[in-house]
């Protein structure tokens with residue numbers, strides 16, 4: 001297939017995803033829909049999976065990890081209620097797709113990935129997409145960003161047994177944290193807001209993510 005034809009098919013698949021899997025469900029925030037239309041998911045999946053880039057499911061990205069399903073990416077982004085001033089912390093860079101979506105809607109994203117190989121790949125892709133407001137780190141994100149800083153928004157893209165204390169500590173007053181919580185097959189997507197130093201939590205839905213492996217996550 002020639003390149004132009006492949007690109008046309010991917011553009012059509014992206015429009016279909018928007019209509020059926022996002023707008024057709026409960027994704028209503030126009031800014032989230034706009035960036036999901038603009039960021040090419042095919043750039044973040046391995047070459048052999050490009051044609052499946054807009055299927056409504058996760059795909060392998062190497063190191064035994066997966067790029068999250070587009071609907072979940074959109075839902076978590078919508079739940080974060082981002083504004084252009086937000087400083088965001090993301091745990092689990094993975095392919096960098098969620099990172100790119102966040103970076104388009106916030107002032108800056110600090111992102112931590114456990115595997116060097118995935119972080120390097122994500123850095124390459126984001127550079128090619130001319131996204132420059134992202135700081136990358138390789139390490140254990142369950143322990144928080146290594147420099148003292150507070151964040152308006154925090155997102156975990158791997159499931160934790162409970163909300164990691166260092167991340168709760170780095171969440172600013174009135175900040176919002178979105179995370180999958182729980183083990184095995186029974187995780188829930190949690191939204192927490194910090195109000196007068198305390199967290200107010202709400203469960204949104206059931207979900208399925210890879211595990212957050214680290215000091216304040218799962219041990220293996």
Ligand code: SAH
Nearest residue numbers: 067068092094095113114141157212213214
């Ligand atoms: N948002 C990513 C999701 C990747 S899956 C995407 O859509 O591509 C979750 C990622 O979390 C994996 O890349 C995994 O390696 C990473 N991860 C797991 N435990 C971690 C930890 N303690 N610190 C940082 N990253 C972690």
